[in-house]
Amino acid sequence: MRSLTVCAAFEEEELNRLAEIVQLQRVDAHQTIFSEGDSAMNLFNVTAGTVKLYKLLPDGRRQITGFLFSGDFLGLSVNDRYAYSAETVAVTSICRFPRRQMELLLDEFPKLQRRLFSMASNELAAAQDQMLLLGRKTAREKIASFLLGLSQRAVRRGQRENPVQVPMSRSDIADFLGLTTETVSRTFTQLKANGIIRLLEGGKVQIADRRTILEIAEGG
Amino acid sequence: MRSLTVCAAFEEEELNRLAEIVQLQRVDAHQTIFSEGDSAMNLFNVTAGTVKLYKLLPDGRRQITGFLFSGDFLGLSVNDRYAYSAETVAVTSICRFPRRQMELLLDEFPKLQRRLFSMASNELAAAQDQMLLLGRKTAREKIASFLLGLSQRAVRRGQRENPVQVPMSRSDIADFLGLTTETVSRTFTQLKANGIIRLLEGGKVQIADRRTILEIAEGG
DNA sequence: CGTCCCCCTTGATGCACATCAAGGCATCTG
DNA sequence: CAGATGCCTTGATGTGCATCAAGGGGGACG
Numbered sequence: 001m002r003s004l005t006v007c008a009a010f011e012e013e014e015l016n017r018l019a020e021i022v023q024l025q026r027v028d029a030h031q032t033i034f035s036e037g038d039s040a041m042n043l044f045n046v047t048a049g050t051v052k053l054y055k056l057l058p059d060g061r062r063q064i065t066g067f068l069f070s071g072d073f074l075g076l077s078v079n080d081r082y083a084y085s086a087e088t089v090a091v092t093s094i095c096r097f098p099r100r101q102m103e104l105l106l107d108e109f110p111k112l113q114r115r116l117f118s119m120a121s122n123e124l125a126a127a128q129d130q131m132l133l134l135g136r137k138t139a140r141e142k143i144a145s146f147l148l149g150l151s152q153r154a155v156r157r158g159q160r161e162n163p164v165q166v167p168m169s170r171s172d173i174a175d176f177l178g179l180t181t182e183t184v185s186r187t188f189t190q191l192k193a194n195g196i197i198r199l200l201e202g203g204k205v206q207i208a209d210r211r212t213i214l215e216i217a218e219g220g
Numbered sequence: 221m222r223s224l225t226v227c228a229a230f231e232e233e234e235l236n237r238l239a240e241i242v243q244l245q246r247v248d249a250h251q252t253i254f255s256e257g258d259s260a261m262n263l264f265n266v267t268a269g270t271v272k273l274y275k276l277l278p279d280g281r282r283q284i285t286g287f288l289f290s291g292d293f294l295g296l297s298v299n300d301r302y303a304y305s306a307e308t309v310a311v312t313s314i315c316r317f318p319r320r321q322m323e324l325l326l327d328e329f330p331k332l333q334r335r336l337f338s339m340a341s342n343e344l345a346a347a348q349d350q351m352l353l354l355g356r357k358t359a360r361e362k363i364a365s366f367l368l369g370l371s372q373r374a375v376r377r378g379q380r381e382n383p384v385q386v387p388m389s390r391s392d393i394a395d396f397l398g399l400t401t402e403t404v405s406r407t408f409t410q411l412k413a414n415g416i417i418r419l420l421e422g423g424k425v426q427i428a429d430r431r432t433i434l435e436i437a438e439g440g
Numbered sequence: 441c442g443t444c445c446c447c448c449t450t451g452a453t454g455c456a457c458a459t460c461a462a463g464g465c466a467t468c469t470g
Numbered sequence: 471c472a473g474a475t476g477c478c479t480t481g482a483t484g485t486g487c488a489t490c491a492a493g494g495g496g497g498a499c500g
Contacts, residue, residue: 057439127347134354135398178355219277
């Protein structure tokens with residue numbers, strides 16, 4: 001029960017009911033949680049670690065549609081199938097909610113439903129930002145936006161905004177931003193050379209010049 | 221009241237209550253419905269015509285995040301501000317729901333909330349498809365996907381799937397697909413030359429070879 | 441402790457699409 | 471009806487990022 005308090009931001013009464021149906025599990029890095037097209041049996045909540053969501057084209061081209069961190073939900077589905085695949089980036093802990101039982105709870109607690117809806121709305125807004133990024137930003141702007149985004153989300157989770165933790169590989173970043181690993185690498189190098197960022201140990205990135213990176217991100 | 225039946229797919233009891241707060245209005249082509257950042261006073265439902273949603277970068281670069289047709293909703297907001305701008309593509313009829321009153325109704329009719337949630341989920345799935353398109357598809361694949369998407373949505377609205385109605389300009393298509401008008405135009409010309417589509421009067425496009433265009437869209 | 445492997449970086453080259461430019465055609469307007 | 475205007479198409483050229491290629495460094499493991 002106690003451990004459940006880490007299970008996202010729910011309220012007292014809801015928590016008790018959620019506790020009855022939830023299952024907490026730890027997942028190693030680079031493990032598939034579910035695949036696109038799988039029957040959507042569960043809803044998940046990340047409580048620690050990092051998860052990536054992605055879609056594939058038949059020839060293997062990949063688009064990562066989002067990274068999830070502590071507090072984020074995944075598994076919302078359309079007509080009972082997952083619309084994307086989910087894989088851990090690092091060691092991760094997730095809460096698993098059987099979908100059927102979750103739906104019953106939603107009927108019982110409209111507030112809960114409301115919260116989920118508001119989360120979906122936020123995701124939708126994020127998705128639109130990402131479309132703007134993918135369709136209209138340059139490589140440099142994409143990387144700047146990406147770093148800022150990570151930083152801002154870290155703050156919302158109560159972590160430090162700088163240096164930014166970047167737990168995913170260059171290849172994952174590339175597939176998230178619609179670039180190649182080489183371009184991602186070159187762009188990092190270039191931002192470093194400009195004194196805008198510093199690459200630290202353990203996948204951390206120090207934002208040395210926040211103002212400039214903000215300008216770059218917005219197309220300045 | 222009668223005219224309200226065109227206001228999307230709601231149920232008897234809900235409809236009566238919705239009728240009290242709704243306002244139907246007709247809007248000319250190329251009119252702004254609301255702008256990104258505006259205080260989100262209303263929720264809208266398109267009952268006829270076409271609307272585009274878009275986001276801008278400070279230097280004017282534009283990404284259209286979606287086109288809306290009869291039955292589609294717009295105006296979901298995060299922290300009371302619209303996350304994008306909305307503009308009519310052609311003459312359009314929309315239902316307007318004051319947001320405050322809509323929220324009260326949502327509390328009263330959980331089913332209504334459920335329906336909105338499911339719509340948001342669908343939009344989210346569509347947004348992820350669009351990310352895949354923007355990040356990883358070629359111009360040819362983008363155009364093929366775009367035409368198929370329009371065709372499929374037309375079917376869902378009960379219209380004919382072929383020829384496809386394409387009410388938006390080349391420039392709008394370009395900003396939706398992350399291309400330029402020139403590339404859109406050239407790609408149409410090329411698909412026409414290959415005998416895969418035919419360009420008809422009045423912005424209609426005949427899909428001559430559905431199988432091939434499907435293959436192209438999925439990266440075949 | 442050496443070797444393998446993966447990830448990252450850097451360099452050289454190529455190409456898909458952008459940019460720049462111009463002309464056609466339909467619609468609008470005084 | 472002449473001129474203006476907006477949208478589309480087509481051609482010539484440019485370029486940002488992809489592709490191809492190779493080497494370096496760190497962690498895993500025998």
